[in-house]
Amino acid sequence: MNARTTTRTLARRGAPLLLALVLLAVPYSTLDVPVLLPGPLNSPGTLQLIAVCLLFAGFALSYDLLFGRTGLLSFGHALYIAVGSYTTNIAVTRGGWSLGAALALTAAVGLVLPAVIGAVALRVNGIAFAMVTLAVAQLGSIIVLSDPDGRTGGEEGLALGGAGVPAFLSGVANTVNLYWLALGYAALVALAIAWSVASEPGRVWAAIRENERRVTVLGLPVLRFRLMAYVLASLLATLGGAVHLLVMGGSTPQITTSDFTLGLLVMVVLGGAGSRWGAILGGVLYTFLDHRLAALGTSGAVADLPAVLRAPLSEPLFLLGALFVLAVYFLPGGLAGLAGRLRPARDGAP
Amino acid sequence: MNDTTAAAPLLELADVHVRIAGSHILQGIGFSVPAQGVTALLGRNGAGKTTTVKAILGLVPRTGSIKVGGVETVGRPTHAIVRLGLGYAPEDRGIFAGLTVAENLRLAERGGEPRYDLVHELFPELRKRAGQRAGTLSGGQQQMVAIGRTLLNENRILLVDEPTKGLAPRIVTEVAEALERAASAVPILLVEQNLHLVRRIAGRVVVVEQGAVAHAGGADLLEDAARTRELLGVGRAR
Amino acid sequence: MSTIVLLALTGLGLGALYFLIASGLSLIFGLADVLNFAHGLFLAVGAYGTWWAAGHLPGAGASGAGFWLAVLFGVAAGALAGVLVELVLIRPLYARPIEQVLVTVGLGLAGVALLRAVWGSDPRQFPKPSWAAGTTGVLGAQVPNDRFLLIGAAAVVLVALLAFLRRTRYGLVVRAGVEDRAMVAALGINVRVAFTLVFAIGGAAAALAGALGGVYFGNVTPGQGGSLLIFAFIVVVIGGMGSVPGSAVAAVLVGLVQQFANYYTGAGVGEASVVLLLAAVLLARPAGLAGRTA
Numbered sequence: 012m013n014a015r016t017t018t019r020t021l022a023r024r025g026a027p028l029l030l031a032l033v034l035l036a037v038p039y040s041t042l043d044v045p046v047l048l049p050g051p052l053n054s055p056g057t058l059q060l061i062a063v064c065l066l067f068a069g070f071a072l073s074y075d076l077l078f079g080r081t082g083l084l085s086f087g088h089a090l091y092i093a094v095g096s097y098t099t100n101i102a103v104t105r106g107g108w109s110l111g112a113a114l115a116l117t118a119a120v121g122l123v124l125p126a127v128i129g130a131v132a133l134r135v136n137g138i139a140f141a142m143v144t145l146a147v148a149q150l151g152s153i154i155v156l157s158d159p160d161g162r163t164g165g166e167e168g169l170a171l172g173g174a175g176v177p178a179f180l181s182g183v184a185n186t187v188n189l190y191w192l193a194l195g196y197a198a199l200v201a202l203a204i205a206w207s208v209a210s211e212p213g214r215v216w217a218a219i220r221e222n223e224r225r226v227t228v229l230g231l232p233v234l235r236f237r238l239m240a241y242v243l244a245s246l247l248a249t250l251g252g253a254v255h256l257l258v259m260g261g262s263t264p265q266i267t268t269s270d271f272t273l274g275l276l277v278m279v280v281l282g283g284a285g286s287r288w289g290a291i292l293g294g295v296l297y298t299f300l301d302h303r304l305a306a307l308g309t310s311g312a313v314a315d316l317p318a319v320l321r322a323p324l325s326e327p328l329f330l331l332g333a334l335f336v337l338a339v340y341f342l343p344g345g346l347a348g349l350a351g352r353l354r355p356a357r358d359g360a361p
Numbered sequence: 362m363n364d365t366t367a368a369a370p371l372l373e374l375a376d377v378h379v380r381i382a383g384s385h386i387l388q389g390i391g392f393s394v395p396a397q398g399v400t401a402l403l404g405r406n407g408a409g410k411t412t413t414v415k416a417i418l419g420l421v422p423r424t425g426s427i428k429v430g431g432v433e434t435v436g437r438p439t440h441a442i443v444r445l446g447l448g449y450a451p452e453d454r455g456i457f458a459g460l461t462v463a464e465n466l467r468l469a470e471r472g473g474e475p476r477y478d479l480v481h482e483l484f485p486e487l488r489k490r491a492g493q494r495a496g497t498l499s500g501g502q503q504q505m506v507a508i509g510r511t512l513l514n515e516n517r518i519l520l521v522d523e524p525t526k527g528l529a530p531r532i533v534t535e536v537a538e539a540l541e542r543a544a545s546a547v548p549i550l551l552v553e554q555n556l557h558l559v560r561r562i563a564g565r566v567v568v569v570e571q572g573a574v575a576h577a578g579g580a581d582l583l584e585d586a587a588r589t590r591e592l593l594g595v596g597r598a599r
Numbered sequence: 600m601s602t603i604v605l606l607a608l609t610g611l612g613l614g615a616l617y618f619l620i621a622s623g624l625s626l627i628f629g630l631a632d633v634l635n636f637a638h639g640l641f642l643a644v645g646a647y648g649t650w651w652a653a654g655h656l657p658g659a660g661a662s663g664a665g666f667w668l669a670v671l672f673g674v675a676a677g678a679l680a681g682v683l684v685e686l687v688l689i690r691p692l693y694a695r696p697i698e699q700v701l702v703t704v705g706l707g708l709a710g711v712a713l714l715r716a717v718w719g720s721d722p723r724q725f726p727k728p729s730w731a732a733g734t735t736g737v738l739g740a741q742v743p744n745d746r747f748l749l750i751g752a753a754a755v756v757l758v759a760l761l762a763f764l765r766r767t768r769y770g771l772v773v774r775a776g777v778e779d780r781a782m783v784a785a786l787g788i789n790v791r792v793a794f795t796l797v798f799a800i801g802g803a804a805a806a807l808a809g810a811l812g813g814v815y816f817g818n819v820t821p822g823q824g825g826s827l828l829i830f831a832f833i834v835v836v837i838g839g840m841g842s843v844p845g846s847a848v849a850a851v852l853v854g855l856v857q858q859f860a861n862y863y864t865g866a867g868v869g870e871a872s873v874v875l876l877l878a879a880v881l882l883a884r885p886a887g888l889a890g891r892t893a
Binding site: 084142143147150268276328332333 | 874
């Protein structure tokens with residue numbers, strides 16, 4: 012019993028450490044996994060892929076703070092990622108700001124905007140809240156697409172440019188720096204969420220998710236605690252939007268759509284809502300499959316299949332959607348829950 | 362008890378458990394309801410009376426055995442259980458506020474010949490107010506709709522949960538008369554706090570305490586005020 | 600004046616599309632508590648079903664009776680999709696509303712991706728009967744006929760739905776079920792049959808919206824349902840979940856506000872006004888305009 016507890020403690024403490032070591036070593040490794048990766052680990056293509064996976068793990072974590080930790084079903088999380096990307100981009104590319112100044116502005120917007128929207132939207136619950144967030148995010152999408160004063164670039168999107176972009180963050184040769192950036196972002200989000208859910212408000216969030224009425228009866232201001240979670244999750248998403256801009260080299264209206272938020276929802280549920288590793292796992296897996304299934308779809312193995320099978324298999328979203336539906340039925344608790352069930356001795360707390 | 366139909370109980374519960382959201386509400390309750398007369402289900406607030414009724418109807422997840430006329434109902438869906446011949450008037454009356462009185466009654470029709478004559482004879486008001494939205498009725502009128510719905514079909518047993526709760530004394534009398542009249546034709550399992558009413562119409566009582574049967578027997582039990590107080594924790598047994 | 604007439608009729612046409620989508624969504628949510636994100640897929644099934652039938656189904660075509668046959672085929676496909684979704688995917692998750700929503704989300708994503716895989720993401724030109732391409736003079740305005748098609752179809756569906764809800768036994772069950780599902784079952788009624796029924800109705804109405812939307816937009820794309828669906832959701836919330844008349848009023852309101860605001864101020868302002876309208880209604884009356892009654 013004691014030995015097992017020690018092993019478990021080691022696993023809990025050791026796993027993140029090991030993961031960190033592996034991720035820190037990636038840019039120095041020339042390991043090549045032929046089918047899974049587009050090239051050796053330290054090649055720009057692979058680094059970019061892993062960077063995007065890490066970035067989406069961060070997004071999924073921030074979304075899980077709402078859905079998994081506080082029980083808020085938002086369909087508008089993409090709004091903040093888009094706000095982060097476009098605010099920074101417009102300030103740098105159109106306004107000629109330095110990146111630092113643009114990031115400061117973005118952080119301020121990322122704090123004020125969700126505070127205002129949340130104060131209104133959180134007055135309603137459940138499905139109505141989901142609808143309000145969906146509507147507000149749709150408004151953001153429409154504004155971006157309408158290209159006001161030629162600022163957002165409309166459907167074309169807006170490529171990052173201008174004197175404000177530091178040289179070490181642009182160009183294929185500097186992909187490794189974007190990798191560090193994405194890794195740093197994912198780590199920041201993971202730490203911020205681990206810290207916040209362990210804090211006093213974090214316990215109230217969990218209580219709200221379990222039984223809102225009981226929290227109200229205890230005399231705690233549910234709205235204020237929800238707003239806290241909403242602003243924190245949105246701020247993390249906004250900052251992630253800025254990282255997304257740098258990693259992708261521009262902003263596209265695709266990140267403003269409700270489908271983007273639905274993607275985050277799929278990641279969180281697939282990985283396991285409200286657990287430590289679920290959102291990370293889901294975010295990485297979803298993003299990886301979304302990128303690599305497209306390559307797989309054009310690969311020889313699939314090309315030889317009859318058209319009836321080939322067409323659906325060449326659509327990553329079809330496979331991901333189907334996978335997701337299956338997960339809802341057969342994997343309650345997601346992949347993280349599956350890992351827990353395979354290890355029955357594990358303690359209950361996530 | 363010489364009657365052969367009375368020999369076999371119409372409703373039999375054995376070792377019924379109900380757990381809702383982690384709390385163990387019914388803890389192995391078991392009793393039977395004979396095929397005639399009124400059986401009153403008594404107990405303090407929170408003892409599990411309403412949950413017992415809901416368990417019989419399959420409205421809450423339950424384990425154990427619940428037989429209606431010898432047919433096991435645990436595992437069956439609510440509508441199939443009800444179709445065995447159950448009439449149900451719930452505690453909150455279960456009126457559809459947006460539907461008219463006539464529509465509320467029509468919804469309860471279950472094939473056969475609906476007995477509107479009986480319902481309208483017992484509650485003439487319902488005929489007068491047929492086109493009125495049930496949500497605009499008084500509490501007493503809503504209770505008439507609820508009981509009327511149970512009488513519309515030729516049921517084998519009625520489950521009536523707190524029919525007089527919150528009603529004016531005059532209406533209580535009217536409801537009691539209707540129940541008494543109904544009881545002459547069909548057995549009733551009655552949850553009721555009004556001991557005066559219970560004494561008047563119930564032949565048997567089942568006392569529930571903490572999700573199990575504390576006592577079951579004839580209604581003469583309630584004649585001893587001290588014993589009643591002890592069993593039900595009521596201050597004043599009028 | 601003619602501008603106002605044109606804007607009003609175009610707004611009503613848009614509202615008609617919203618109503619066709621929202622009425623089903625509203626009934627499904629009101630009765631079964633399922634927020635159906637696959638509704639956009641029903642719309643796409645109707646649009647592609649009609650488009651396919653116009654080209655392949657014997658007797659169907661792009662004009663005359665053939666057009667209506669094609670639409671009928673699309674609507675039937677939508678109703679079938681609704682029934683299948685309810686029976687196969689939703690029913691096993693009864694009483695688990697979050698999982699049900701998630702399943703419809705996954706289905707919406709996968710379904711649209713499947714359509715894209717089969718027919719590509721480029722717009723397909725939609726059959727448009729010649730009379731729908733013409734215009735009619737109303738109070739000095741030349742109004743495209745497709746507006747009347749949309750408004751007429753929505754009006755017929757509204758009347759038919761209300762007749763169904765008010766005059767039939769199943770309609771009675773649906774209205775009662777929206778209020779209190781458990782009590783309907785406690786009256787001995789198998790309320791799940793009504794679930795399947797509202798999915799069929801919702802699927803058919805959304806498919807009709809897809810077919811007529813195809814005529815209106817002139818083409819069909821796999822993702823067409825998506826943005827319409829969002830506004831339909833707004834209509835459902837404003838109108839009150841579960842209320843068909845509420846959906847009708849809200850759809851007209853949203854369609855008109857959107858058209859007029861977009862014309863007189865600027866692109867995007869109409870959508871912004873609709874979102875503000877939603878916020879205002881929710882803050883003033885969280886249950887929507889009609890509360891929770893069918």
